[in-house]
Amino acid sequence: MSKVTIKELNLFYGKFQALHNINLPILKNEITAFIGPSGCGKSTLIKSLNRMNDLVEGCTISGEVKMDDENIYAKECNINLLRKRVGMVFQQPNPFPMSIYDNIAYGPRTHGIKNKQIVDELVEKSLRKAAIWEEVKDDLKKNALSLSGGQQQRICIARALAVDPEVLLMDEPTSALDPISTAKIEELVIGLKKDYTLVIVTHNMQQASRISDKTAFFLNGKIIEYDETRKIFTNPKKQETEDYISGRFG
Amino acid sequence: MNAKKIDKIAVGFLYAMAGVIVLILFSLLAFILWRGIPQISWEFLTTPSKSFQTGGGIVIQLFNSFYLLILTMLISTPLSLGAAIYLSEYAKKNLLTDFIRTIIEVLSSLPSVVVGLFGFLVFVLQWGLGFSILSGAMALTLFNLPLLTRTIEDSLRAIPLTQREAGLALGLSRWETVNLVILPAALPGILTGMILAAGRIFGEAAALIYTAGQSAPALDFTNWNPLSISSPLNVMRPA
Structure with a gap:
C-alpha cells in the first residue's frame, strides 16, 4: 500500500529545474532508498516530502505529493502538522544544545504534552526505539553535544520519533559517521520499518542494498529507474543504472 | 635573505607592535589607578558633591549614571531584539x-x-x-540601537541552519523555532552584546550634555515618589 504518492512533481530553484516530472510511490512499512550522484535531486525530493524546501527562497513546485489521500501542497494543508507526521533526520547530527532528556522531550512538550510521567515514558520509549537507551539511561541530564557523532545521530532519530511521526525521512544519515556507528544505525532503521514508513537518501550503494526494499535511481533531476532493491542491484533495466551501481561513474 | 630570516624579522616586528600597544594601555591604566585609588573611599562614593568648596562625593553622578544605563537598556533591548530577530530570521534578502x-550601519x-x-x-x-533623564535615555537609545541590533543579529545568525531545520522538522512553527x-x-552572544552596549552607554558623555542637562537637583534618597522633583526615581528631572 502506498503511504506517499508523488505525482508529476516539477521543482525549480529560481530558473533552474531541479526535478523533472517525478512519479513515485512510497510504500507503507517499507524502506525506500534514493541513490544517485551528487546534485541529482534526491535530497531535493526528500525535502519536498515534508516541505522543508519552503525555506529555500525562489523554490517553486508544481504537481502533487499525496500523503494517504491528502495533497500536502494544497493551500489548506497545515505545514506544522505535516512535519509532525513526517519526521526528518539530517546528514549532520543536529541535537539541540541541551540535555539528552530535553532533546527528546522537546517536541512532545511543544506539542502540548505537559504531564511529566507521560513525557518520561515517551523519552524512554523513543530512546529505546532508537537503540540508545542502554547507553544513556544513567545520564539523561548530560548535554547531548558531549556524545559521539553516532550517538548524537541516534538521539536525533529518537527526537524525531518522540513526536510520533508516520513517515521518517533520512537525508544521508550515516555519511558523517564511522563504520561501527553506521552499522548500528542501519540495524536500527531496519527495525523501525514495522512501525514507520522510511525514506533514506544515501551515497553508499552497499547501504542501499543492505537495508532498503525499494530503490529509486536518480540522474540529473529525473528518476531513471525504480524497482525492488534486489532487482536494481542484480538486474537493472537501464544502462545508466548499471553504470552507476558498478561504479563506472558518480 | 632567505624566507626563514624574513619570517623571524616579521615575527619580531609583530611582537614589537603588540608590545607597544600593551605598554601604552598598561601605563595609562597604571597611571589612573595610581592616582585614583587613594582618593576612593566609602565617603566619596556616598556623599553628594559640594558646589563652592573642595571635597564632597559623587553619589548623585554615580546614581544617575546607573539609572540612565538601566532606563536606556530597558528601552533599547526590546527594540533591538525585535529588529534583530526580524532581520536575521524573517527578512527576505532584497533591496x-x-x-x-x-541605514543601521550609517546610524552606528x-x-x-x-x-x-x-x-x-x-x-x-x-x-x-526638557533636560531630563528621559530625554537622555532616549538619546542614548538612539546611540545604542544600531550597534546592539547588529550584535544581536550577528549572534542569531551564528546559530547554524541545522538547528533551525531541526526545530522545523519537529513540526514547530517558525515562531516556536525562533523562540x-x-x-x-544565541543567549550567550546576546548577553555579551548587551554588556558591551552597557559599557558604551555608561561611558557616554557628549550625547547627554544636550539632553539630560549638566547639573542634577539635590536628590533626597529617602523620597521614592517618582513624581517629586527631588526624588531619585523621577525621570523628568535633569541629571
Whole structure:
C-alpha cells in the first residue's frame, strides 16, 4: 500500500529545474532508498516530502505529493502538522544544545504534552526505539553535544520519533559517521520499518542494498529507474543504472 | 635573505607592535589607578558633591549614571531584539532589507555629539521633555540601537541552519523555532552584546550634555515618589 504518492512533481530553484516530472510511490512499512550522484535531486525530493524546501527562497513546485489521500501542497494543508507526521533526520547530527532528556522531550512538550510521567515514558520509549537507551539511561541530564557523532545521530532519530511521526525521512544519515556507528544505525532503521514508513537518501550503494526494499535511481533531476532493491542491484533495466551501481561513474 | 630570516624579522616586528600597544594601555591604566585609588573611599562614593568648596562625593553622578544605563537598556533591548530577530530570521534578502541594513550601519557611525544635538532638538524642545533623564535615555537609545541590533543579529545568525531545520522538522512553527530553539542557543552572544552596549552607554558623555542637562537637583534618597522633583526615581528631572 502506498503511504506517499508523488505525482508529476516539477521543482525549480529560481530558473533552474531541479526535478523533472517525478512519479513515485512510497510504500507503507517499507524502506525506500534514493541513490544517485551528487546534485541529482534526491535530497531535493526528500525535502519536498515534508516541505522543508519552503525555506529555500525562489523554490517553486508544481504537481502533487499525496500523503494517504491528502495533497500536502494544497493551500489548506497545515505545514506544522505535516512535519509532525513526517519526521526528518539530517546528514549532520543536529541535537539541540541541551540535555539528552530535553532533546527528546522537546517536541512532545511543544506539542502540548505537559504531564511529566507521560513525557518520561515517551523519552524512554523513543530512546529505546532508537537503540540508545542502554547507553544513556544513567545520564539523561548530560548535554547531548558531549556524545559521539553516532550517538548524537541516534538521539536525533529518537527526537524525531518522540513526536510520533508516520513517515521518517533520512537525508544521508550515516555519511558523517564511522563504520561501527553506521552499522548500528542501519540495524536500527531496519527495525523501525514495522512501525514507520522510511525514506533514506544515501551515497553508499552497499547501504542501499543492505537495508532498503525499494530503490529509486536518480540522474540529473529525473528518476531513471525504480524497482525492488534486489532487482536494481542484480538486474537493472537501464544502462545508466548499471553504470552507476558498478561504479563506472558518480 | 632567505624566507626563514624574513619570517623571524616579521615575527619580531609583530611582537614589537603588540608590545607597544600593551605598554601604552598598561601605563595609562597604571597611571589612573595610581592616582585614583587613594582618593576612593566609602565617603566619596556616598556623599553628594559640594558646589563652592573642595571635597564632597559623587553619589548623585554615580546614581544617575546607573539609572540612565538601566532606563536606556530597558528601552533599547526590546527594540533591538525585535529588529534583530526580524532581520536575521524573517527578512527576505532584497533591496529593502539591504537598505535597512545600510541605514543601521550609517546610524552606528554617528558621532555622539550629533546624536545629542538631535535629542536636544527633538526630545528636549520639540516634545517638550526638557533636560531630563528621559530625554537622555532616549538619546542614548538612539546611540545604542544600531550597534546592539547588529550584535544581536550577528549572534542569531551564528546559530547554524541545522538547528533551525531541526526545530522545523519537529513540526514547530517558525515562531516556536525562533523562540524556543534559536534564542536560547544565541543567549550567550546576546548577553555579551548587551554588556558591551552597557559599557558604551555608561561611558557616554557628549550625547547627554544636550539632553539630560549638566547639573542634577539635590536628590533626597529617602523620597521614592517618582513624581517629586527631588526624588531619585523621577525621570523628568535633569541629571
